[in-house]
Amino acid sequence: MKYLxxxxxxxxxxxxxxxxxxxPKLHLPYLEN
Structure with a gap:
């Protein structure tokens, strides 16, 4: 468990x-969250 x-x-x-x-270069929508 610890290893995982x-x-x-x-x-x-x-x-x-x-x-x-x-x-920052891709400007993906889900990054704005």
Whole structure:
């Protein structure tokens, strides 16, 4: 359980990092929320 939670947190952090660079360029509607 702890391993899965750690992976999920790491995935979320990585996704946020990537989103910060890509989302502003794409201007996707769901990002405005």
């Amino acid at each position: 939670t750690g992976c999920e947190n790491y995935f979320r952090i990585g996704y946020i990092d990537v989103a910060q660079f890509t989302l």
